[in-house]
Amino acid sequence: MEEEKMDRMIQGLRRIVLALAGVILLVLPVMAADTVGVSVIAPLSGTYAAVGEEDIRGTKLAIDEKGKLLGKAIEMVAIDDGNQPAVGARKVREAIESKGVKFFQGAVSSSVGLAIGQVASEKQAIYITSVGADEITGKNCNRYTFRWSVPTYGAVQETLVPLIKKFPEAKRWYTITPDYVFGHSLLNNAKDVFKKYGLEHVGNDMHPMGATEFSSFYTKALASKADFVVFFNFGKDTINALKQADNFGLKKKAKLLVPWSSGTMDLIEIGPDIAEGIYFGSQFWHDVDVPLTQALNKAYMARYKDPINYPAAACYIMTKMIIMAIEKAKTFDPPAVAKVLETMEWDGLTGKEFMQAFDHQTDKKYYLLLAKGKKDIKGPGDLATIISSGKSFKPQSESECKMQ
Amino acid sequence: MALLLVQLLNGISLGMIYVLMAIGLTIVFGMLNIINFAHGAVYAVGGYLAFSFSVMLGQWMGSFWMSIILAPIFTAFLGALIEVALLRRMQNAEHEYQILLTFGVALILQELIIMIWGAIGKSLSIPKELAGVTDFGLFTFPDYRIFLIVFIALICLIIWVLIEKTSYGSIIRAGTENRNMVNCLGIDIYKVFTGVFALGVGLAGLAGALSVPMRGAQPLMGDTILTLCFVVVVIGGMGSFTGAILGGLLVGVVESMMALVWPPGTMVSIFAAMALVILVRPKGLLGFK
Numbered sequence: 001m002e003e004e005k006m007d008r009m010i011q012g013l014r015r016i017v018l019a020l021a022g023v024i025l026l027v028l029p030v031m032a033a034d035t036v037g038v039s040v041i042a043p044l045s046g047t048y049a050a051v052g053e054e055d056i057r058g059t060k061l062a063i064d065e066k067g068k069l070l071g072k073a074i075e076m077v078a079i080d081d082g083n084q085p086a087v088g089a090r091k092v093r094e095a096i097e098s099k100g101v102k103f104f105q106g107a108v109s110s111s112v113g114l115a116i117g118q119v120a121s122e123k124q125a126i127y128i129t130s131v132g133a134d135e136i137t138g139k140n141c142n143r144y145t146f147r148w149s150v151p152t153y154g155a156v157q158e159t160l161v162p163l164i165k166k167f168p169e170a171k172r173w174y175t176i177t178p179d180y181v182f183g184h185s186l187l188n189n190a191k192d193v194f195k196k197y198g199l200e201h202v203g204n205d206m207h208p209m210g211a212t213e214f215s216s217f218y219t220k221a222l223a224s225k226a227d228f229v230v231f232f233n234f235g236k237d238t239i240n241a242l243k244q245a246d247n248f249g250l251k252k253k254a255k256l257l258v259p260w261s262s263g264t265m266d267l268i269e270i271g272p273d274i275a276e277g278i279y280f281g282s283q284f285w286h287d288v289d290v291p292l293t294q295a296l297n298k299a300y301m302a303r304y305k306d307p308i309n310y311p312a313a314a315c316y317i318m319t320k321m322i323i324m325a326i327e328k329a330k331t332f333d334p335p336a337v338a339k340v341l342e343t344m345e346w347d348g349l350t351g352k353e354f355m356q357a358f359d360h361q362t363d364k365k366y367y368l369l370l371a372k373g374k375k376d377i378k379g380p381g382d383l384a385t386i387i388s389s390g391k392s393f394k395p396q397s398e399s400e401c402k403m404q
Numbered sequence: 405m406a407l408l409l410v411q412l413l414n415g416i417s418l419g420m421i422y423v424l425m426a427i428g429l430t431i432v433f434g435m436l437n438i439i440n441f442a443h444g445a446v447y448a449v450g451g452y453l454a455f456s457f458s459v460m461l462g463q464w465m466g467s468f469w470m471s472i473i474l475a476p477i478f479t480a481f482l483g484a485l486i487e488v489a490l491l492r493r494m495q496n497a498e499h500e501y502q503i504l505l506t507f508g509v510a511l512i513l514q515e516l517i518i519m520i521w522g523a524i525g526k527s528l529s530i531p532k533e534l535a536g537v538t539d540f541g542l543f544t545f546p547d548y549r550i551f552l553i554v555f556i557a558l559i560c561l562i563i564w565v566l567i568e569k570t571s572y573g574s575i576i577r578a579g580t581e582n583r584n585m586v587n588c589l590g591i592d593i594y595k596v597f598t599g600v601f602a603l604g605v606g607l608a609g610l611a612g613a614l615s616v617p618m619r620g621a622q623p624l625m626g627d628t629i630l631t632l633c634f635v636v637v638v639i640g641g642m643g644s645f646t647g648a649i650l651g652g653l654l655v656g657v658v659e660s661m662m663a664l665v666w667p668p669g670t671m672v673s674i675f676a677a678m679a680l681v682i683l684v685r686p687k688g689l690l691g692f693k
Contacts, residue, residue, distance in 0.1 A: 216660060216664050240619060248537065269525065
């Protein structure tokens with residue numbers, strides 16, 4: 001008898017718990033209805049982990065600055081892509097399907113960016129990225145993917161060409177390339193430039209991402225009597241490569257160029273002794289005479305002491321672009337927001353910026369900088385001088401983008 | 405020709421770091437029968453401690469020497485702590501549990517590093533006196549890597565003398581062969597265990613400290629080196645001192661030469677070499693366990 005009573009009590013309890021669970025599940029999505037999710041996709045582990053951390057900082061700055069958007073609170077949805085396209089794509093899909101997130105920005109690795117662009121197009125979610133591979137706004141362009149950063153074509157044009165003009169006697173160029181989409185993209189663009197200006201490409205070394213030994217490349221570069229050594233890597237790879245280049249006294253025999261750097265992040269980590277005399281290309285520089293940049297730098301420094309770097313700035317502006325587009329469209333509906341984005345103009349971080357409608361590429365400047373040595377540094381952010389800046393984009397007639 | 409020479413020299417300098425790590429790993433295995441999966445993590449701890457000491461003492465030549473003495477000592481002390489507090493309790497447990505324990509310690513140390521020093525890496529400059537390159541006529545080579553070769557060779561000599569020529573060393577050698585007998589002879593084997601573990605871990609810490617000016621410090625720096633370390637010890641033979649030296653130099657030279665000939669194949673060739681050694685001589689080239 002007692003056992004029967006116990007059984008029935010347990011049965012009753014089970015039913016109540018299940019019912020509660022069901023109610024909560026129904027209510028949960030509704031509870032989130034007064035927030036809008038804006039996602040930042042970033043690698044939070046591996047070679048680009050430090051960059052990922054900066055991405056999150058930049059996103060937070062933009063969200064905190066805005067507060068409420070069309071009456072809803074903005075929720076940052078951080079997605080760790082671990083630098084793997086499959087992982088990133090899967091997590092984005094999950095975010096769209098189970099959390100109803102429709103606005104994404106970020107990714108550091110080009111292969112991840114390409115994968116997420118596909119998901120965005122398929123699921124009709126907005127995606128703004130800062131990855132480098134030309135294909136994002138080239139043959140892989142789509143209605144829902146946009147890019148803020150200058151693609152590898154422009155990065156190479158705005159760094160190599162001014163240096164070629166500045167040092168006409170430099171005829172022998174050596175390149176070091178990370179063996180994946182981004183690296184190949186930079187390399188191929190550079191090869192075109194070498195051919196155009198009749199320069200000798202005396203050697204290239206491919207290395208796996210996350211490599212720690214670059215010593216053999218330098219012995220080869222020195223043996224080839226290169227005038228310039230160009231580093232197509234990024235993040236930790238660049239840091240390691242430059243440190244070891246310094247070990248091997250490479251700077252005494254050749255000039256060094258990093259066409260796509262993370263700006264202050266790289267310079268602060270390697271320190272002025274190693275950085276001195278190295279040329280850096282950057283999408284962004286905290287010290288330019290642009291009101292938004294000055295304000296952003298102040299806000300970042302108030303929180304994090306150091307001047308703001310490229311990854312944080314990129315995620316800041318991309319998040320802001322999403323916010324601006326939603327405000328202008330007066331709706332959270334992705335197709336409408338996409339339409340606004342593709343003809344949008346705004347006060348950006350490099351001056352007035354605007355979106356090219358035919359390929360969803362932002363028209364903006366790219367900077368070439370020369371890092372300063374210890375004796376020339378006058379303050380915490382004074383790490384480099386801007387040698388030149390400009391805009392280089394393939395004309396519409398040469399674009400491989402077929403926007404449907 | 406010059407290129408080959410440079411790569412050989414480079415390989416030896418890389419190999420020396422592996423040698424230091426492998427000796428630490430191998431004497432711990434030989435004596436305590438423990439495969440220390442935390443070896444990479446203590447290498448990282450040594451590196452970060454060296455960075456911190458260097459910064460605290462200001463970056464001049466003296467502070468570099470201080471940091472490469474202090475960092476291994478502190479790391480060794482950490483090792484002794486780990487051995488007394490954790491490993492000793494597991495000494496009668498099966499191998500698998502000890503491995504799991506050291507693996508857990510590795511994860512804890514890694515996360516502690518991130519908590520204390522942050523997830524972004526740290527840099528250390530090579531002291532000015534060692535920062536130049538020497539011109540060997542045919543080629544130039546960084547002074548710091550020459551220093552590594554010479555310094556680590558010296559350390560190996562000291563360790564060899566310790567193991568072969570001192571009474572403490574004879575206890576270690578005897579304990580490696582038969583620890584129960586040593587215990588029966590009235591020697592407190594447990595204190596010896598702690599000492600040997602601390603020594604092994606201290607060597608890893610030294611390797612970490614020496615490698616930071618060359619490669620910088622990252623939280624996950626222990627992972628890659630651990631894998632290579634195991635490869636070295638497998639090739640050289642678990643428990644063999646000279647095997648560790650041979651294996652370390654071999655791996656270093658192969659890595660360097662491959663970077664010249666076929667860079668993507670660097671890791672593959674090292675593992676292929678290991679597989680070959682296991683097939684031909686399962687105990688390693690000079691191993692006996």
